[in-house]
Amino acid sequence: AQPATTYNRVMLKISGEALMGPQGFGLHPPTVRRIAEEVKSVHDLGVEICMVIGGGNIFRGLSGSAQGMERTTADYMGMLATVMNALAMQSALEDLGVFTRVISAIPMDQVCEPYIRRRAVRHLEKKRVCIFAAGTGNPYFTTDTAATLRANEMSCEAIFMGKNGVDGIYDKDPKEHADAVRYDNVTYDDVLAKRLKVMDASAIALARDNKLPLIVFALDDEGGFRGILAGKGTYTKVQ
Ligand code: UDP
Numbered sequence: 001a002q003p004a005t006t007y008n009r010v011m012l013k014i015s016g017e018a019l020m021g022p023q024g025f026g027l028h029p030p031t032v033r034r035i036a037e038e039v040k041s042v043h044d045l046g047v048e049i050c051m052v053i054g055g056g057n058i059f060r061g062l063s064g065s066a067q068g069m070e071r072t073t074a075d076y077m078g079m080l081a082t083v084m085n086a087l088a089m090q091s092a093l094e095d096l097g098v099f100t101r102v103i104s105a106i107p108m109d110q111v112c113e114p115y116i117r118r119r120a121v122r123h124l125e126k127k128r129v130c131i132f133a134a135g136t137g138n139p140y141f142t143t144d145t146a147a148t149l150r151a152n153e154m155s156c157e158a159i160f161m162g163k164n165g166v167d168g169i170y171d172k173d174p175k176e177h178a179d180a181v182r183y184d185n186v187t188y189d190d191v192l193a194k195r196l197k198v199m200d201a202s203a204i205a206l207a208r209d210n211k212l213p214l215i216v217f218a219l220d221d222e223g224g225f226r227g228i229l230a231g232k233g234t235y236t237k238v239q
Helices: 029-043 061-066 071-095 117-125 143-153 188-193 201-209 224-229
Strands: 009-014 048-053 100-104 129-133 158-163 214-218 236-238
Touching (some): 029 048, 029 224, 048 071, 048 117, 048 143, 061 071, 071 129, 100 117, 117 129, 158 224, 214 224
Parallel strands (some): 048 129, 100 129
Antiparallel strands (some): 214 236
16 A cells, blocks of 8 residues: 655644734634644654744744844744744644654753754654754744754754645745746745745755755645645645
8 A cells, every 4th residue: 555655754844823823913722723633643644743833923033123122132032932832832732642842942941851952853753743942042043944954953854834825835926916826846046046935045045955855835724734745735845
């Protein structure tokens, strides 16, 4: 029989906004639960799963600094926001019976584990979902870079970027242009040259230089994540 998926270990990157549901900010528990169910359905296939969740539903460093806050302080606040999102996802996954670890780039031992690469690899081997929090631990970076960095360190086969309301990368914004065309395949060099909006340039460079494919898909399609891992549905592959 055909295996349900050819992937053994993947990184799922979602933005913080994916967790806010219809309310437009913060955490919406039913939405968090729905995403947790998507993750569980892939975990049930035996795939080892890493996750990075952004913080934009709570706080973004750039918007803080635009309002006069010191940039690095604002970025640390953004990193703390990602820890809250990671804990919410941990709670939802464990409620579904999936074992998880939240692993923070900034140690906060009472709350979650510090990042120790070999320990994280061991968790994955034991089929625990590893949720990497606090980004890279450094200001001036994004959680896209954190996802790419951890995906490389954990030897993930690909990064899956789950989007809301869009099923890949288009030549122009599909919400504004009815004739926008989705790319099936595109190179990292094209993404940089055409300034296609998918990840920031440092994340793209890190993925390109390490030959890590990126798959952009619609997270709001029910069963979408599992389907994409089985090679079904629509998406854009960047490599
Ligand atoms: N951040 C940071 N360093 C990192 C990752 C994140 O300083 O390595 C901060 C940054 O201020 C960012 C915020 O955390 O605005 C939230 O992350 P991001 O904007 O990537 O979240 P998303 O847009 O994916 O929800």
